[in-house]
Amino acid sequence: MQKRRLNPVVLFAAAPLFIAVTILASVMYGAKSIDVSTITAAIFHFDTDSIDHQIIVSSRLPRVIGALLIGAFLAVSGALMQGMTRNYLASPSIMGVSDGSVVVITLCMVFMPNTSSLGLIFYSLAGSALGAGLVFFIAWLLPGGMSPVRLAILGTIIGTFLGGVSQAVATYYQVSQTISFWYNARLHQMDPGMIKLIIPFAIVGLALALILSKSITILSMGDDVATSLGQRTGWVKALSILSVVILTGISVALAGKIAFVGLLVPHIARFLFGVDYRWIIPCSALLGGFFLAWCDILSRFINSPFETPIGVVTALFGVPFFLYLIKTKGGGKHA
Template sequence: MQSKKATSMIILAVSPVVILLTILLSIHYGAKPIDAGTIYQAFFAFDEGNVDHQIVMHSRLPRVLGALMIGAFLAISGALMQGMTRNYLASPSIMGVSDGSVFAVTLCMVFIPSATSVTMITMSLIGSALAVAMVLAFSRLLPNGLTPVGMAVIGTITGTFLSSISAAISTYFQVSQNVSFWYNARLHLLEPELVKLAVPFAIVGIVIALLLSKSITILSLGDEVSRGLGQRTVMVKVLATTAVVILTGISVALAGKIAFVGLIIPHITRFLVGLDYRWIIPCAGLLGGIFLALSDVLSRFMNSPFETPIGVVTAFIGVPFFLYLIYKRGGGKHA
């Protein structure tokens, strides 16, 4: 137990340094490498007439900050989902939550073409909530729907259904090229202004997650144990779901659908820090941000000089991990 706590403290202490190095790495590498001296000058002696300075401050810095934020949001969402449902396969992408956000964004683009960034974020949140409601409803109605594999199948079907409708609507209204951004997330197209707007929503979601961390630890022991300890399980689940909806909706609004981060990182975090969600949630957020930012750097080398969608990189790691979990754990609940 002490060793796990020590590992948690090490992660929290070392992560800021790793994040700083990741930021510098991400800014340096790209179609045009930028040296350390230019990066320093861009930060402390910005020259609007210098193209390299413009690239650093208006393209690569927002991109890596967005990747860090999105990775953190998805990892925290996955940790919350796995903890409150005791489902080791739960994650925003597998449970259809991300597809719900894209569905709502598609409707927004078609029927509210002049929508502001705030409206887009709001619609993305509504879509996340819709997908969560659909998956939970079907899981309770269908036999074995609440088992990990059962929920994963229902989530996948729900996500496929929503994405198919999105594709049909976008094709009919001839906006499929714009919508494709949300299905093939490309962080280099991330809007800096949208990142700023997302911060207040993100703070709310993260604060809710941190405040619920102790309750999620108890809830992960099972509903009966949780109720026996006097916990209001329904209230905790509602609040945790709210945090998931906010964080996932923000992630999709920023950069589109990115799979597997919310599945992989919570498992790695639990292995490193134990089962206490007071440590899992903050550590998962840090590790998730670093993971996605480094994956973004890797995506620039896979088919250089062209950009590879970030979802391809996460899928290379996530698909084998997903199959491994099913092979090792079967269809039962996680401990």
């Protein structure tokens, strides 16, 4: 059993300061740098005639808030998937969940272009459920389909297929430019109204994850152990998938598909704080938010004054880590 290296209380105590610093840095730096006094004035004495104030309130603040939220949602989703399946390679982007959202949103854009923002969220949730359902159903049908590497390969195949369907439909109906938003995750186009709409869904998804955290810890020891302890594993898995679908669906609706956050961050949380999911899940939420927000900040400096797509930045960290996991873990399940 892995021992806890750090006390999670330290992270929670420092979180308000980290959040404040992250928001400040994200608002200050970009194609145009903005000083602290201007930021303060925009928040407390907003001037509609000031371009800087407009940039801060309508663009940069929603952008960093969205990044913090999406990073948290994806990291929690990844933690749930890894604990539920005992698969260290599980994450929304690898298991086809994000691609399911994108394909349904694509169909929605083509056949129902006047769909409201709330309707778009519901369609994104349905797409997440479609992607997750396809991957796990086919894995259940195949011999050894639930093993970590095979499940990851299957998820990649299904995700690629769904992505191909989306691209084909978008190209045929000439909406590729519109659909590219959900493939290239543009945090700078964050819609403040959409952030407000997803809050109730986020509360349900996160609350469900926290309620299930103790059960996920037991489930991560194996189905046999969980059953012997009286756990109803079917219900725990079903509710965990529901939480993943909600959190991933609203993330894609907000900013499109973002890879590797759900893969990388839960491993960091597990390494730092131990194997108890009562700590892993909330710690993953905080670390995931910080990770994505700082990746977003870094994206503004790699090729300044142009912005590097956020997916490229997360891949710089995620791809080497993914290969490291395959090399060091092989085909086994985590404890």
